[in-house]
Every structure is written in C-alpha cells, then in structure tokens.
Amino acid sequence: MTYPRYTPLIESLPASVPFVGPEEQERQRGAPFAARLGANENLFGPSPHALAAIRAEAENVWKYGDPTSHDLRAALADHMGVALENVLVGEGIDGLLGNLVRLLIGTGDAVVTSDGAYPTFNYHVTGFGGALHKVPYRDDHEDLPALVARAHEVGAKLIYFANPDNPMGTWVPGADVTAALDTLPDGCILCLDEAYVEFAPEGTAADIAPDDPRVIRMRTFSKAYGMAGARIGYAVGAAALIKSFDKIRNHFGMNRMAQVGALAALHDTGWLAHVQAEVRRSRDSIAQVAKENGLSALPSATNFVTVDCGCDGAYARRVLAGLVARGVFVRMPFVAPQDRCIRISCGRAEEMEVLAKTLPEALRDADQTG
Amino acid sequence: MTYPRYTPLIESLPASVPFVGPEEQERQRGAPFAARLGANENLFGPSPHALAAIRAEAENVWKYGDPTSHDLRAALADHMGVALENVLVGEGIDGLLGNLVRLLIGTGDAVVTSDGAYPTFNYHVTGFGGALHKVPYRDDHEDLPALVARAHEVGAKLIYFANPDNPMGTWVPGADVTAALDTLPDGCILCLDEAYVEFAPEGTAADIAPDDPRVIRMRTFSKAYGMAGARIGYAVGAAALIKSFDKIRNHFGMNRMAQVGALAALHDTGWLAHVQAEVRRSRDSIAQVAKENGLSALPSATNFVTVDCGCDGAYARRVLAGLVARGVFVRMPFVAPQDRCIRISCGRAEEMEVLAKTLPEALRDADQTG
Structure with a gap:
C-alpha cells in the first residue's frame, strides 16, 4: 500500500x-x-471592556460566529475610513496571509520579501509553491526601493513589507510607502503588514485610497490590543480583492468571543x-x-x-x-x-x-x- | 493595470x-x-465547567495559544485510546477538512462524496482543483459500498463519509465502516466525519486501529459539547498523516480560550x-x-x-x-x-x-x- x-x-x-x-x-x-x-x-x-465582553459572550459559545463578522467589520471600516466591503476579518494576520498567498501565488510564481523578515509569510509562499526572492536589509531596515526593484527583475506578483518591521523594530515614514506604490510593477500587489503600527510614531501608517488595487494592508488585535490568544486580524484593501477571499476562506472560522472582544477593544481608545x-x-x-x-x-x-x-x-x-x-x-x-x-x-x-x-x-x- | x-x-x-x-x-x-x-x-x-474555564482563561488572552494544543491533545488521545501523535487539534472540522484536502488533492485529483452531503467539504475540494465525483444517497443513507465502488472507478485519493450523516441524520453501524476499509482502492483515504457521533447509538463509532493509514476521523466540540462558536475540532489518524498537517497548518491558529474550554468540556461527562x-x-x-x-x-x-x-x-x-x-x-x-x-x-x-x-x-x- x-x-x-x-x-x-x-x-x-x-x-x-x-x-x-x-x-x-x-x-x-x-x-x-x-x-x-x-x-x-x-x-x-487587553482592555477591561474587551475582557468583560468576552466573558459575557461565553454563554453564547454554542452559536457559530457570524461568518461575515459584520458588526466588527463595520466598526473597522469606520476606524480605517473605508467602506464595509474594503475590510475582511480573519483568524489573525497569519491566517489572512495564508489566504492572500493562496489567491495570488501558484507554482513558480515570484514573490519578494526581505531576507530575515516574517517567516510565516515565507512558510505560506513555500506552501503554495511560490518562488521566494529575498532582498537584504539595509542598515537594519527593510529596503522598500530594493524590494520593488527586485520585483521588477523577477516579475513578482506579490511583495511583503512590514512597517514597522519585525524582527528589527525599525520603520519608514508612511509617505515612503505611499510613494512606492507608483513604482510597483504592473499587477504586483504590496502586502503591507502593519501589525505593530499602533506603536509607531505619527505618520508611519501609509495614506492609501480605499480602493487602491495595488496594496492590501494587514492589521491585528494581537499586538496593541493585547488579544493574541483570540486570533483576530483584519485586511483592508480594494473591494474586489477583499471579496475574492470569500472563494477560499473558512467562512465559519471566527471565534465568537474574539469577535465581540475585538469590537469592545477597538472602542476603548x-x-x-x-x-x-x-x-x-x-x-x-x-x-x-x-x-x-x-x-x-x-x-x-x-x-x-x-x-x-x-x-x-x-x-x-x-x-x-x-x-x-x-x-x-x-x-x-x-x-x-x-x-x-x-x-x-x-x-x-x-x-x-x-x-x-x-x-x-x-x-x-x-x-x-x- | x-x-x-x-x-x-x-x-x-x-x-x-x-x-x-x-x-x-x-x-x-x-x-x-x-x-x-x-x-x-x-x-x-456547553458544560458549566467549560464556561468557567473559558471565563477564567480570558485574562490570558494576551498570550498566543499553545501551537501544539498539547494538553488538549493529550486528553483527546486518552479519550480516543490512541497516542498523542495520532491526534491533531484544529479550527473546527471545517478547517481540518481544508487542510486534509490541501495535503492530498491537486488539480484533477479524484474525490468521491455523496450527492447532497456536506457542502463545505466540496468547497475545499473545488478550491484546491480536485474533481468531485458524487454518488446518490440510497434510502436517505449515504451509500458506503457505492462510494467505494466509485472510488475504484475514478481512482479516487479521498472519500468523504459522515457517520451519522448530515443533512439526513441517518447512520450505519460502525462495523460496516471498519469492514469497508478493506475494500478501499490502494492509497485511497476515507475521511470519516464523526461530528455527530456522540448523539448516535452505541456501536456507530467505527473500531479503527490507531495507525491505520487508510482512514482519518474528524470530531468536534461544536455539536455534543456545545462550543460551535469556539471553533475547535480534532482529527485522529495515522501518525505520519497527522504529522504532515504541520507542513501547512496555521500553527498559531488556535484560540486560547477554546483550548481550555474544550479540555474542561471533555472531562465533564x-x-x-x-x-x-x-x-x-x-x-x-x-x-x-x-x-x-x-x-x-x-x-x-x-x-x-x-x-x-x-x-x-x-x-x-x-x-x-x-x-x-x-x-x-x-x-x-x-x-x-x-x-x-x-x-x-x-x-x-x-x-x-x-x-x-x-x-x-x-x-x-x-x-x-x-
């Protein structure tokens, strides 16, 4: 056998x-x-309000979570200044990255990242057969112009860039990221991981039009909101790209207590x-x-x-x-x-x-x- | 563009x-x-003990869950009479099915299921490019001999069979499932979805050797344990197959409160x-x-x-x-x-x-x- x-x-x-x-x-x-x-x-x-919301929701754990995470998405759309259809809630950035890679990357498709950047992203790219091209850090910063240049060379469909960066903790002004979008190869999407952006100086978050098709940003409740164990992140991007996740995502994958906890956390500024x-x-x-x-x-x-x-x-x-x-x-x-x-x-x-x-x-x- | x-x-x-x-x-x-x-x-x-465990664990939600779900897996191994390495915990059966299909099914690979059986399984098969072959129900039961016969015809790598069945609620004796394993085509895996088995008559759960490579069984805390909103299921199978999920699964995907809640629920017989x-x-x-x-x-x-x-x-x-x-x-x-x-x-x-x-x-x- x-x-x-x-x-x-x-x-x-x-x-x-x-x-x-x-x-x-x-x-x-x-x-x-x-x-x-x-x-x-x-x-x-986490916020004491988030904790209270989680504990109160526990008795409803017999119900599946809302597969559209509607209420949380609506609040996040408000928070980000975009429309509902620009936001997707998922099982942490790790889960969202896996689905993003699956949407875009097939065997041999080129992907560019920094050598030493987030290993889970690389894990997903390899897991779907993509070809990873790695660019060195420069002065302990991810080198966005070099990432874009490499993307042109190899015909990359996807670039990963974290701002601020993990594992170095460094960052670039958001304006540099916004400007870089105009230099991307045609059809190449920038995956902008802003997991840590709430800890960064004013001006680190990039200014991006809600329906810009060239970029998808990832954020999370695992870091500044103190809910890593709840597994809840979100992606913000063009409506068409966001909608395409519905073709493959685990629709009933969200933990119900995480949904209400994140909503309460978001409101506790x-x-x-x-x-x-x-x-x-x-x-x-x-x-x-x-x-x-x-x-x-x-x-x-x-x-x-x-x-x-x-x-x-x-x-x-x-x-x-x-x-x-x-x-x-x-x-x-x-x-x-x-x-x-x-x-x-x-x-x-x-x-x-x-x-x-x-x-x-x-x-x-x-x-x-x- | x-x-x-x-x-x-x-x-x-x-x-x-x-x-x-x-x-x-x-x-x-x-x-x-x-x-x-x-x-x-x-x-x-859910069990009041599970609820209490979830609420007590909420204050630890700032920590990621254990990526191996060790304590829960150990308890499940005990519960199922298998070893730790025969058990995988995942984000509900839906998430586990997605990963199982991804491990086995590439473009054009044949998969057999019943016509009208669990649509989420079909969603995953289609999502990874598999070719679904559907067998009619017989007298409102999934027809296991016919599923196996079709698998021989089309060279299927995977058969889906739920016992008890959803959406009809019918079932077959576990002994029939055990016997069917000897009739499978070489290399074909039976995915045995036992999501509802705790509601079924004695003898519905199949008797399967822990390291039998021909079958993987799926169980869940969403049904009898009343924790659908926690998103926690488990797969039991041969150690090699279970280990292979580590190549692709979202390692830090488990909600921490779900892990402790499930453990408490399991113990509250x-x-x-x-x-x-x-x-x-x-x-x-x-x-x-x-x-x-x-x-x-x-x-x-x-x-x-x-x-x-x-x-x-x-x-x-x-x-x-x-x-x-x-x-x-x-x-x-x-x-x-x-x-x-x-x-x-x-x-x-x-x-x-x-x-x-x-x-x-x-x-x-x-x-x-x-």
Whole structure:
C-alpha cells in the first residue's frame, strides 16, 4: 500500500517547521518561564471592556460566529475610513496571509520579501509553491526601493513589507510607502503588514485610497490590543480583492468571543493609549538595561526592542540560550547579519526586573563559553 | 493595470458561496429569529465547567495559544485510546477538512462524496482543483459500498463519509465502516466525519486501529459539547498523516480560550450525558410535531431531525420560507430527492413550542401558494 498519496507540492515541503511555542520550551525545560518576552505579546493585556465582553459572550459559545463578522467589520471600516466591503476579518494576520498567498501565488510564481523578515509569510509562499526572492536589509531596515526593484527583475506578483518591521523594530515614514506604490510593477500587489503600527510614531501608517488595487494592508488585535490568544486580524484593501477571499476562506472560522472582544477593544481608545504609554516606558527600560550591559538597542516603533549583542550570530545565540535557561523567553532574528541581535518584547516592571537581573549573567556565560 | 492577478485555479472558482449565516438573514429580515434551529448548534449549551474555564482563561488572552494544543491533545488521545501523535487539534472540522484536502488533492485529483452531503467539504475540494465525483444517497443513507465502488472507478485519493450523516441524520453501524476499509482502492483515504457521533447509538463509532493509514476521523466540540462558536475540532489518524498537517497548518491558529474550554468540556461527562438525554427528548418532540402536521420525521442519530415534507423540493422550500418568515431559522438539504425535506435542529422546550406553533402556519401557506 502507498499511504498517504500527498500532492507533489506537499511532498516537496520540509517536514520540520520553526514554530516552537513557549509552552513546548517550558515542557522541555521542566519549568515555566519567569518572563514571557519572546513572542511580542502584549503583557499589559487587553482592555477591561474587551475582557468583560468576552466573558459575557461565553454563554453564547454554542452559536457559530457570524461568518461575515459584520458588526466588527463595520466598526473597522469606520476606524480605517473605508467602506464595509474594503475590510475582511480573519483568524489573525497569519491566517489572512495564508489566504492572500493562496489567491495570488501558484507554482513558480515570484514573490519578494526581505531576507530575515516574517517567516510565516515565507512558510505560506513555500506552501503554495511560490518562488521566494529575498532582498537584504539595509542598515537594519527593510529596503522598500530594493524590494520593488527586485520585483521588477523577477516579475513578482506579490511583495511583503512590514512597517514597522519585525524582527528589527525599525520603520519608514508612511509617505515612503505611499510613494512606492507608483513604482510597483504592473499587477504586483504590496502586502503591507502593519501589525505593530499602533506603536509607531505619527505618520508611519501609509495614506492609501480605499480602493487602491495595488496594496492590501494587514492589521491585528494581537499586538496593541493585547488579544493574541483570540486570533483576530483584519485586511483592508480594494473591494474586489477583499471579496475574492470569500472563494477560499473558512467562512465559519471566527471565534465568537474574539469577535465581540475585538469590537469592545477597538472602542476603548483610552486603554490603547495606556498600553502605548506603557510600551514606550518599557522600550526605554530595555534600552537602559542593554546600555548598562554594554549593548546597544535599536530604535523601535513596536512593542519589542531588538538589542545588538555586538558580535556575531554564534555569540547572540549563546546570549539567547543563557536568557532562556534562566527563565526569560526571548527570540532572535534568524538571518545574518541581523542574527547578531536578540529581540525582547516589552513587559511590565516585574519582567523588566527579571531581565535586568538575568542579562548580565547570560552575557557572562556567553563570554566565557565563546 | 491588471489587478489582481489571481492564480488560474482561483479565477475558475465561483464568486458566490452558499455560506449565509443566521445573523445575515436576521439583518435582511430586520428582526432576530425566535428559534435558532438551522445550524445544528447545541441549544443546551456547553458544560458549566467549560464556561468557567473559558471565563477564567480570558485574562490570558494576551498570550498566543499553545501551537501544539498539547494538553488538549493529550486528553483527546486518552479519550480516543490512541497516542498523542495520532491526534491533531484544529479550527473546527471545517478547517481540518481544508487542510486534509490541501495535503492530498491537486488539480484533477479524484474525490468521491455523496450527492447532497456536506457542502463545505466540496468547497475545499473545488478550491484546491480536485474533481468531485458524487454518488446518490440510497434510502436517505449515504451509500458506503457505492462510494467505494466509485472510488475504484475514478481512482479516487479521498472519500468523504459522515457517520451519522448530515443533512439526513441517518447512520450505519460502525462495523460496516471498519469492514469497508478493506475494500478501499490502494492509497485511497476515507475521511470519516464523526461530528455527530456522540448523539448516535452505541456501536456507530467505527473500531479503527490507531495507525491505520487508510482512514482519518474528524470530531468536534461544536455539536455534543456545545462550543460551535469556539471553533475547535480534532482529527485522529495515522501518525505520519497527522504529522504532515504541520507542513501547512496555521500553527498559531488556535484560540486560547477554546483550548481550555474544550479540555474542561471533555472531562465533564455528566454534562455530555445531560445533553444527550435532552437531544433525545427534543428529537421525539420534533417527530411528534411533524406527525401532528401530517409529515414524517426520519430516524436521527444526530442533534437534528430531517422532516420529510412529503412532496417535492419546491414545496419543501415554501415550507422552509414560511418558517423563516415567522422567525424559525431552519435549513434544508440542497439536492433532490433529499430536498423534499427540511432539517430542524434540536432545541429546548421553548424552541419546540415556537416550532409547534409555526409549522402548521408555514404548511398552510405552502399549500395555498403551491
């Protein structure tokens, strides 16, 4: 017998994937982390109104969620200054990216991204047989003009660009993104991932006409709104593109409590401002701790700070291992030369204390074992 | 400009989809439904322990869910008498079906299902370019021998079979399913959808060795466990097949509250027994109401009853419209000759009263407008 008979594309995909969660690491080390600072989760949590809405909606969990997420979409359309048909709600940006790639990318179709940018996007492109073309970062920034130039060279149908960027935390003015749209190859769509934009300076969000067919922007309730575990993101783009997701998406895929929680979170602008202030404070704390230990922190427009360990990837990996062994869950950029850095999510005073205590020890170990 | 540049497969897919939720119908009619009996949701709700677990976990919604759903999977492995690596947790059976089809079915690959069976499975097969081959129901049952025979004829890689069946509510003994595995074409996988099996008589669940590569079974917390809005289902199958989902699935796709809620629900066997008893009672109520109105109810092993309106599809559609117009949300099988029926989910005494009051009026209308 020949089981299972996968498609040739599936046969070609790698069996191992890099998605190891902190819970798996905790099981392996036999102890919980003291500070969970590795997944850019929002340790200041969701709006109390969102929490209350989730808890109140729990008793309706016997009902499927509205497959159109109508009420949330209407509020998001208002929030973004677009029409209802320009907004799609989905199971986090990860889920939306998967569907976007599936709509546009078939075997051999060219896609451009930065070398070291969001691995889940690459996972989807590879998963649908696309050909990934990677452009180096420049001065720790994603290089938008170079991405567009490469797209022209390879005839790309899709470019991925995050602003602000993960894993580096850097950003470009939104006006640069808007201007870049006019330079795209004909028919090429820019996937603009704005997952962290609520943490960025004024002017980072691009100014885009609601029905501009050249760009689709992705946003989320996982970061500034503190609801990563709810799995709820949204895409904003031209009505035709947004509607095409209906051909393939999991229509009844939305969690009902997530829908109402996100709606409540969106309306609680006071809590968002509170989180933004706490994140600024924590960014300063991380930068201060880094400086006290002779390291430099990159400027950040996100809820994490990328810290330059000042040496090569091997050294940074030792620092990372030392932190993880001491109960601090952090991650790092995968690709040289950014892998000289480690990436630390913002946290509360208690996590910052753990970090301040642990980093010197991790650095001492890294120096000694080098 | 040529936007968007979809793949040829996406271009070929229908733009309209049949997934209209009750909320959309409520918006269109300008009033809420008095009885929500159309989606086979569980109106008796989830275990109070599950509700408590969901509410307690809400404060952790800032964390992503465990991408391996480890604790829930371990409990499910125990529940099913298999090993951890035989179980995958996913975003409802709908999400799991999509990934299963993506693993196995490429352009033109043959898939066999019953004509009128679960439309979401067909949606996924079409969405990945598969060729659907449909076998008629026989005596309102899915015809497993005929499905297998067709699979031999067309060289199918995948057969879909639900036991109990949706939309008819009928079932076959699990032993028939087990025996059918030996008759499958070489390399053909049976997707055994047991979404409703907790409502079925003893012996309906098939007896399958944990690592049998010829079958993958799907189960859910949406039906007997009353958590449709949480979006959580699971697949049980050979370890190699289960592991292959890791190549493509949305690893961080699970809602964290759904994970803990499902775990608590699974352990509350007392609540499950309560729901099963209530569903039996409601099935009898629906059958009684049907009989009082001169209609016949099909025997059901699910939490819905399919009622034969005794005429053709046009007549049943008029009955359906009459019920919907009077605030009773129900649905019907799409395909003749099953479309002579309407499908009514089990409900509490109050929904049964609404049904008893409304059905005679809907029938009177249907008779008069025919």
